[in-house]
Amino acid sequence: MALCNRDLTLRGKYKEIAKKTCHLHSGHDGRCEEFPYLSDFSINHPRVANKIKRDSTKTTGAAWSSEDAGPNRIDRWVMLQSDETLLNYGINMAGLKPGVIAKLREKSATYEDCMSVAVKLTWLAYQMPDAPACPESIKVYLEARIGTMRANSTTCIICRSPLSFSLFENAQRGKAEIETAHSSPREHNERNVGFAHRECNIAQGNKTLDQFYDWILGISNRIGKEKI
Amino acid sequence: MALCNRDLTLRGKYKEIAKKTCHLHSGHDGRCEEFPYLSDFSINHPRVANKIKRDSTKTTGAAWSSEDAGPNRIDRWVMLQSDETLLNYGINMAGLKPGVIAKLREKSATYEDCMSVAVKLTWLAYQMPDAPACPESIKVYLEARIGTMRANSTTCIICRSPLSFSLFENAQRGKAEIETAHSSPREHNERNVGFAHRECNIAQGNKTLDQFYDWILGISNRIGKEKI
Numbered sequence: 001m002a003l004c005n006r007d008l009t010l011r012g013k014y015k016e017i018a019k020k021t022c023h024l025h026s027g028h029d030g031r032c033e034e035f036p037y038l039s040d041f042s043i044n045h046p047r048v049a050n051k052i053k054r055d056s057t058k059t060t061g062a063a064w065s066s067e068d069a070g071p072n073r074i075d076r077w078v079m080l081q082s083d084e085t086l087l088n089y090g091i092n093m094a095g096l097k098p099g100v101i102a103k104l105r106e107k108s109a110t111y112e113d114c115m116s117v118a119v120k121l122t123w124l125a126y127q128m129p130d131a132p133a134c135p136e137s138i139k140v141y142l143e144a145r146i147g148t149m150r151a152n153s154t155t156c157i158i159c160r161s162p163l164s165f166s167l168f169e170n171a172q173r174g175k176a177e178i179e180t181a182h183s184s185p186r187e188h189n190e191r192n193v194g195f196a197h198r199e200c201n202i203a204q205g206n207k208t209l210d211q212f213y214d215w216i217l218g219i220s221n222r223i224g225k226e227k228i
Numbered sequence: 229m230a231l232c233n234r235d236l237t238l239r240g241k242y243k244e245i246a247k248k249t250c251h252l253h254s255g256h257d258g259r260c261e262e263f264p265y266l267s268d269f270s271i272n273h274p275r276v277a278n279k280i281k282r283d284s285t286k287t288t289g290a291a292w293s294s295e296d297a298g299p300n301r302i303d304r305w306v307m308l309q310s311d312e313t314l315l316n317y318g319i320n321m322a323g324l325k326p327g328v329i330a331k332l333r334e335k336s337a338t339y340e341d342c343m344s345v346a347v348k349l350t351w352l353a354y355q356m357p358d359a360p361a362c363p364e365s366i367k368v369y370l371e372a373r374i375g376t377m378r379a380n381s382t383t384c385i386i387c388r389s390p391l392s393f394s395l396f397e398n399a400q401r402g403k404a405e406i407e408t409a410h411s412s413p414r415e416h417n418e419r420n421v422g423f424a425h426r427e428c429n430i431a432q433g434n435k436t437l438d439q440f441y442d443w444i445l446g447i448s449n450r451i452g453k454e455k456i
Contacts, residue, residue, distance in 0.1 A: 159443070160450040203431035213451055215387070216444040222388040223441055 001144040002026040008034055014078050014089060019111040023119075025141075034115075037122050037141050044132065048125060048169050055180035056118035059107040076188060079108035109188035116190035119145045121180060124195055127154040128165035146190070157181050157194035158204050158212065168195070183209040229372040230254040236262055242306050242317060247339040251347075253369075262343075265350050265369050272360065276353060276397050283408035284346035287335040304416060307336035337416035344418035347373045349408060352423055355382040356393035374418070385409050385422035386432050386440065396423070411437040 004022040012018075022032030035042075041049035058073045078086070083093040093101055109117075123142045126134040129152045134142070143149055154163055158181060168178040181196035182188065185206055196204070204212045232250040240246075250260030263270075269277035286301045306314070311321040321329055337345075351370045354362040357380045362370070371377055383390050386409060396406040409424035410416065413434055424432070432440045 159447050161446075199433055202433060205427055205430060213447075217448055218389075219387050219441075220445055220448050 001141075004028055004032060006032050008032055014075060017078060017081055017085065017089070018075060019077070021111075021115075023115060025144075035118060037119060037138050037145075040132075040135050040138055041122070041125070045169055047171070048165075051168075051171065051176070052118055052121045052125065056121060057114045059104055074104075076107055076109040076114050077111045079104050080110065106186050107188065113189040116145075117180075117188060117193050120190045120193055121195070123147075123149065124154045125165065125168065127151060128168065128195075129154075129162050131165040154195065156196045156200050157183060158196045158200035158209065161197075163195050163197070229369075232256055232260060234260050236260055242303060245306060245309055245313065245317070246303060247305065249339075249343075251343060253372075263346060265347060265366050265373075268360075268363050268366055269350065269353070273397055275399070276393075279396075279399065279404070280346055280349045280353065284349060285342045287332055302332075304335055304337040304342050305339045307332050308338065334414050335416065341417040344373075345408075345416060345421050348418045348421055349423070351375075351377065352382045353393065353396065355379060356396065356423075357382075357390050359393040382423065384424045384428050385411060386424045386428035386437065389425075391423050391425070 002025065004024045004026050006022040008020040008022060010018055010020050020034055022028075022034065024033055024036045033039075035049075035053065038049045038052065041052070054073070057075055059076055059079060074091075078089070078091075086093055093104075096104075119142065122138075123146045125131060126139075126142070127149055131151075131154075134149065139149060152162065155161055156163055156178075163178055168176075171177055177198050178195050179198050179201045181194055181201045181204070183192050183194070185204075185208065207215065230253065232252045232254050234250040236248040236250060238246055238248050248262055250256075250262065252261055252264045261267075263277075263281065266277045266280065269280070282301070285303055287304055287307060302319075306317070306319075309317075314321055321332075324332075347370065350366075351374045353359060354367075354370070355377055359379075359382075362377065367377060380390070384406075391406055396404075399405055405426050406423050407426050407429045409422055409429045409432070411420050411422070413432075413436065435443065
């Protein structure tokens with residue numbers, strides 16, 4: 001699917017190092033839009049739309065309220081810039097603790113990857129068991145971008161149990177029961193993201209999904225042997 | 229094994245609601261001691277001795293530095309007192325968030341349970357693969373209290389892999405690689421405690437060990453079915 005890709009007007013602090021383009025199909029009618037596929041959620045499920053935008057594009061930060069936590073909820077692509085460039089924008093990386101720097105840099109991703117993550121998450125949200133029906137025009141768009149949609153098919157990428165849309169929607173910021181998760185924690189792109197239960201995400205920790213499964217299989221084997 | 233149980237002099241803020249007794253065997257020679265079995269660790273591995281004392285007797289608190297975190301590293305038996313009594317000691321439970329209150333109350337335990345946890349943890353630490361040799365008099369004491377010791381037998385109570393004494397000893401406060409863990413997170417007593425890897429402890433979360441194993445077996449089954 002070819003996208004319009006026209007540059008949209010940038011606002012805010014980082015406009016000179018950021019990017020924002022139209023994600024409608026090329027040759028579309030009407031105004032350009034960055035998140036056209038979120039039009040239904042934006043009106044009828046604004047929390048869901050906001051969470052998808054936030055998780056796709058921002059470094060996380062619910063627990064980052066202390067003084068030395070570093071910049072909070074910053075665009076992921078800003079974190080691709082050098083320490084020197086960031087200093088021009090008031091972010092003094094040299095003044096942060098090594099662990100904080102590592103976390104921030106780990107969350108970095110290109111604008112394009114963030115945008116594809118937003119599409120993927122929207123595609124997954126509409127396939128949650130109790131999700132609202134997906135308007136036809138949005139379905140056509142999402143299927144062209146990601147693939148065929150099957151109702152009730154979205155499961156936790158970690159424990160593989162179904163995920164409830166209402167549980168997802170009712171989440172409070174910083175207390176979400178369902179979170180955006182990564183098969184490999186350090187790659188923020190369409191192939192690598194999905195949704196997961198908060199407790200599954202915590203259990204996975206810094207492991208890749210493959211490492212996590214190897215780990216639990218090892219435990220299962222050791223427990224099994226003890227029981228025999 | 230009958231203990232001396234003589235009351236020892238109490239110091240500090242909570243002395244009127246606390247307890248401190250001699251844990252040497254009854255009829256012992258010399259001075260009374262609260263932690264006689266920690267004499268070797270106290271001299272030769274003071275970090276280990278301090279960690280065992282702290283984990284046995286105090287509510288945890290590494291991440292509790294903020295204003296609304298409530299009292300930090302308080303004796304677990306103090307948390308058995310009523311809100312009214314605690315107010316007399318400057319702890320205003322009514323002013324804390326419900327989640328903080330629940331966490332504090334959850335960590336409460338009797339003095340006796342805390343003391344038996346300290347014995348159990350010492351018994352386990354000496355059985356870690358690369359632990360120092362246990363002095364004979366301490367071994368006799370620990371075996372009388374808990375049971376026969378087998379060198380190299382201490383494993384993570386969650387993943388069941390061996391735990392290294394040097395990894396345990398080198399832990400910094402708040403960054404321990406090996407933590408005190410509970411088979412059932414809300415019971416602090418001898419039968420229910422052991423050591424675990426930090427990441428295993430995080431993965432277990434609020435689940436009991438049985439619930440945790442059921443959970444990972446469920447995941448293993450779902451993964452297995454998908455692969456067939």
